[in-house]
Amino acid sequence: MTHPKQTVLETISGRWRSQTLYAGARLGLFEALGGGASAAEDVADQLYLNRRATYRLMRALACLGFMTESPDKSFALTEAGSYLRSDHPESLRGVVLLEEGPEHYAAWKHLSEMVRDGGENGFQRELGRPLFLHVAGDERYGRVFNEAMTSYSASETAMFLEALGGRDLADVKTLCDVGGGHGHLLCSVLARYPHLRGTVLDLAPTFENERALWARRMGVESRCAYVAGDMFKQVPAADAYLLKHVLHDWNDAECVQILSRIRGAANDGARLFVAEFVVTDAATPHFAKLFDIHMMCVSSGEERTAAEYGALFEKSGWRYVDARHSSFGPISVVEAEIAAQGARHG
Numbered sequence: 001m002t003h004p005k006q007t008v009l010e011t012i013s014g015r016w017r018s019q020t021l022y023a024g025a026r027l028g029l030f031e032a033l034g035g036g037a038s039a040a041e042d043v044a045d046q047l048y049l050n051r052r053a054t055y056r057l058m059r060a061l062a063c064l065g066f067m068t069e070s071p072d073k074s075f076a077l078t079e080a081g082s083y084l085r086s087d088h089p090e091s092l093r094g095v096v097l098l099e100e101g102p103e104h105y106a107a108w109k110h111l112s113e114m115v116r117d118g119g120e121n122g123f124q125r126e127l128g129r130p131l132f133l134h135v136a137g138d139e140r141y142g143r144v145f146n147e148a149m150t151s152y153s154a155s156e157t158a159m160f161l162e163a164l165g166g167r168d169l170a171d172v173k174t175l176c177d178v179g180g181g182h183g184h185l186l187c188s189v190l191a192r193y194p195h196l197r198g199t200v201l202d203l204a205p206t207f208e209n210e211r212a213l214w215a216r217r218m219g220v221e222s223r224c225a226y227v228a229g230d231m232f233k234q235v236p237a238a239d240a241y242l243l244k245h246v247l248h249d250w251n252d253a254e255c256v257q258i259l260s261r262i263r264g265a266a267n268d269g270a271r272l273f274v275a276e277f278v279v280t281d282a283a284t285p286h287f288a289k290l291f292d293i294h295m296m297c298v299s300s301g302e303e304r305t306a307a308e309y310g311a312l313f314e315k316s317g318w319r320y321v322d323a324r325h326s327s328f329g330p331i332s333v334v335e336a337e338i339a340a341q342g343a344r345h346g
């Protein structure tokens with residue numbers, strides 16, 4: 001068992017680890033090492049970096065398990081390091097570039113202040129506007145953000161499909177992924193269920209880079225439409241809705257607005273599948289409880305328990321059905337159906 005003092009020390013150096021990883025990904029060290037072992041100075045020359053500093057960075061990355069270092073100072077990628085390459089099918093490069101990049105790094109420094117005053121989120125304090133306005137208004141950040149969402153999805157889609165289980169969607173003909181980004185999740189569901197047609201709803205700038213959209217890449221473009229719009233104002237009609245990492249961006253009142261808008265557009269008998277990091281009971285540690293602090297820093301949202309999602313459903317014309325958890329990752333799927341008439345309070 002780890003000594004309690006060691007736990008403190010390892011936590012103190014947590015940011016050093018993630019910044020070391022960020023620098024390696026940002027500078028392209030993982031791409032440069034792809035083919036096999038390389039000397040640090042060859043990597044440095046290839047990337048126009050300082051040789052001595054590159055060696056020190058690679059040595060630290062090896063110490064963290066992302067590379068191996070040989071006595072001749074040549075380095076090779078480990079399996080963990082290969083996830084930082086952009087050509088890995090479940091690449092996490094986009095995630096580290098977003099979460100340890102300058103905006104999110106700076107947003108976190110407001111945490112103590114936010115806990116003291118409970119006011120606006122750290123991103124807004126730091127950058128003067130909320131995250132999604134910054135995504136639309138800053139070309140570089142928008143690209144990094146959308147790449148990260150796809151990067152998260154590359155791992156999470158499998159967790160979602162597992163948590164969905166062999167759920168029979170025979171009664172569903174049309175599916176809408178609200179805030180669906182580039183459509184990785186929706187297109188994966190369309191690929192699994194060939195009878196379905198689907199719509200990805202997201203803000204217009206999300207679709208600007210056509211090559212990043214998944215429908216054609218997954219061969220489902222004849223059954224998938226991308227619709228630019230604002231989910232607070234209008235949502236396409238469908239038999240079922242997906243919302244992955246959308247409700248956690250918003251406070252309760254905003255979630256009720258989104259869910260009510262979907263309820264207003266939904267076809268008779270519609271179902272809702274909410275994929276999130278769902279907070280577990282007090283005794284059980286879960287990544288959701290840490291990600292919740294991240295949401296406090298970058299948005300007005302939070303991570304919630306299944307019961308808290310149930311309460312949001314009740315206020316917006318939906319009825320909680322159940323929550324299913326992936327066996328190999330932190331994603332859960334909370335399902336709702338249209339509440340009986342008269343059960344709507346919001």
Ligand SMILES: C[S@@+](CC[C@H](N)C(=O)[O-])C[C@H]1O[C@@H](n2cnc3c(N)ncnc32)[C@H](O)[C@@H]1O
Pocket residue numbers: 132149150152153178179180181182201202203206229230231232243244245246249
């Ligand atoms: C945290 S991302 C999740 C993306 C995607 N569902 C996923 O899991 O990869 C939230 C998404 O909501 C979209 N979004 C934010 N505000 C929106 C709005 N008002 N209308 C539609 N989409 C919105 C963002 O552009 C972004 O793609």
